[in-house]
Amino acid sequence: MNGEPIRKIVIVGGGTAGWMAAAATSRIMGAFPGLTIELVESEAIGTVGVGEATIPQIISFNMMLGIDEAEFVRETRATYKLGIEFVDWLRIGHSYVHPFGSYGIDMLGIDFHHFWLRGQRAGLDMPLDEFSISAMAGKAGRFIHPRKDQPNSPLARMAYAFQFDAGRYARFLRNRAEAQGVIRTEGRITEVLQDGETGFVTGVRLEDGKIVEGDLFLDCSGFRSLLLGQTLGVGFTDWSKWLPCDRAIAVPCSLAGDNEPLTRSTAQPAGWQWRIPLQHRIGNGHVYSSAHMEDAEAEDILHAGLDGTPLAEPNRIRFTAGHRDRIWEKNVIALGLSGGFLEPLESTAIHLVQSGIARLMILFPSRAFNPKEIERFNRDTFADYLDIRDFLVLHYKATERDDSEFWRYCRNLPPPDGLADKLEMFRSSGRIIREHNELFTEASWLAVMVGQGVEPSGYHPAAALLDEDETRRRLSHIRQTVAHAVSQMPTQDEYLAGIGGAIAGTDRMRA
Known part of the structure; x- marks a missing residue:
């Protein structure tokens, strides 16, 4: 190893980001000889704590932590999530679902949606939602876990995430983190200490005078960005031109x-x-x-x-949409709001914390803090932000709404280059290209582009290998198979009760 090993990780701030970081680092690195992990937070400082919806990647995070799903669902008051329903986005009175999972069945070696596009051109009135089991189950209020052991069933093409109480999730993770050896220190930070020569953060002073020293600092201080922004002076890239909500x-x-x-x-x-x-x-x-x-x-x-x-x-x-110019600077790494913010339209806030933690585990430094590791971390993190930004802008840009100054501004705004390329490709041929394993899949881009009224002028030539009658027959069969599978699923409430994840009726706050 180049350089002495990290002996002390200090996490500044609790909330969802801080306790996710504490639970994950103690789970993965906790057994490292001589390593101490300490989280500093103040009960007097509130957290944003409104991020309640997630995307399917949260499943992997919880599995890595060894979390029992039924216990997690019960303790965080969670429900399942099969996608996002968008109402009035294309035009008032219109709605569609961005589902988790995929559509239909790929045929003849090409994506299913090219056959659906051919059917649309032939006059078949079959909404795209009806070919997604996640969309149809979601609208029917039903749920069951995906069945990857049944590859020929629509159930194999489902994916899911959770909707939960963010405050309860943080407390749930805190219990696990402390059981794994994380030290929690209560106190308000009044001063950040730095090395006079390098500028590296050496510790934080609390209101009672106590100093918490460390080698590696994770800034989970929220919008304040206490370490990265205020102390190290890292600037902010403003994306409010494309995402004007603030x-x-x-x-x-x-x-x-x-x-x-x-x-x-x-x-x-x-x-x-x-x-x-x-x-x-x-x-x-x-x-x-x-x-x-x-x-x-x-x-x-x-x-x-x-x-x-x-x-x-x-x-x-x-808030302001955008991100810090560097997410890892010197010996400080920002996680969550301290590094940037993109509105929760596609429930990506918790995922950005999760991906930052995963990237840190891959590039975990020594006290030498190799510049190549830092450069790579920042480059990959910026790519995440950029990909999510372009996907969010799509919702605003591709719309028929012109009923307010806001919507006229959004629909007339020139899109970022990456989004412009995707729109041009889809409009010309129905093709969707997923760049560098970006977060949102082809199915996600398809859902929102079709849902927002983006119409392609063509489709893959191989879709024409099936004549119109055969295309109609196959599409009808797939749609019927999806509908039948949904009809056999339990309601979400029945399923929660069946796995032991339901809360007591007395805990439900009804009107």
Whole structure:
């Protein structure tokens, strides 16, 4: 090994990011000789704590930690999530689902959607949602775990994630992390100490005068970016040109309305409103552009869209879309909001924490802090942010809405180069190219491009090898098979009860 090994990891800040980092580093590196992991947080400093929806990658993170899924679901009041339903995004009155998993069955060596496109050109009225078991099960309020052992069944093509109480998840991970040897220190940080020559962070001083020293510091301090931004002075790349929403108001409400394993995003005049049904309540929020809507109007829209009774005062959040110019600087690595923020439209916030932790484990440094490791970490992290940004911009750019100044701005904005290339390719031939194993798959890009009204002028030539009658027959059979499989699935509530993940009825907050 080049350089002395890391002896002390200090995690600054708790919340979801901090305790994810603590649980993961102690699980993977905890047995390393002489290594100590300490997390510093203050109960007096609140966390954003509204990120309740996830994407399927969370399954791998929980498995790595050795978490029992039924226990996790029960303790975090979680529900399952099969995708995101987008309402009023293309036009008012229109909706579609971005499902987890894939569509139909690939045929003749090409992607299924080319046959669906050929069917559309031939006049077949078969919505894309009907070829996704995740979309149809989600809308039917049903759930079952994917069956990878049945490769010929639609159940093999499902994927899922969770919707959970972020505060409970942090506490759940804290219990595991402390059991794995993580030291938790309560206290407000009043000063960050640095080496006079290198500028490396050497420790943090707490309000009571105690100094917590370390070799490697993980900045999980949220929007304050206490170490990376305030102390090391790393700048910020602003993406508000493409993602103009810069405010959010969040409020939970009692259970009422639909109980589907889907997150719902409803477009509003200057942004969008989320609805995340958990076992004990519904999470709600309104993300909007302050340049296009006053705060009071945004709050009125949020409350008007609640299904149940509000359970708390609104949590108001200000943000700027973008990321720090370097996520790893010297001996500080930012995780979560301290490194950047992209609005939760596609539930990627927790994934960015998870991917940062995974990248750190791969490139875990010595006290020499090899510049090549740091460079690689930053380059790969920036690629994550860029790919997610382009996918989010697609939702705003590809729309028919022109009923407000906000939507006219979004639809007329020149897209980033990467998104422009994808749109041009799909419009010309129906092809979707997934770059460098990016986060969102071909199925995800297909769901949103079709859902947002992007129409291709062609499809793969091999799709014409089936005549129209055979194309119609195969598409009809696939759609019927999906519908039949969904009809045999239990409801989400039945499934939660069956695995021991349901909470007591007295814990449910109903209107």
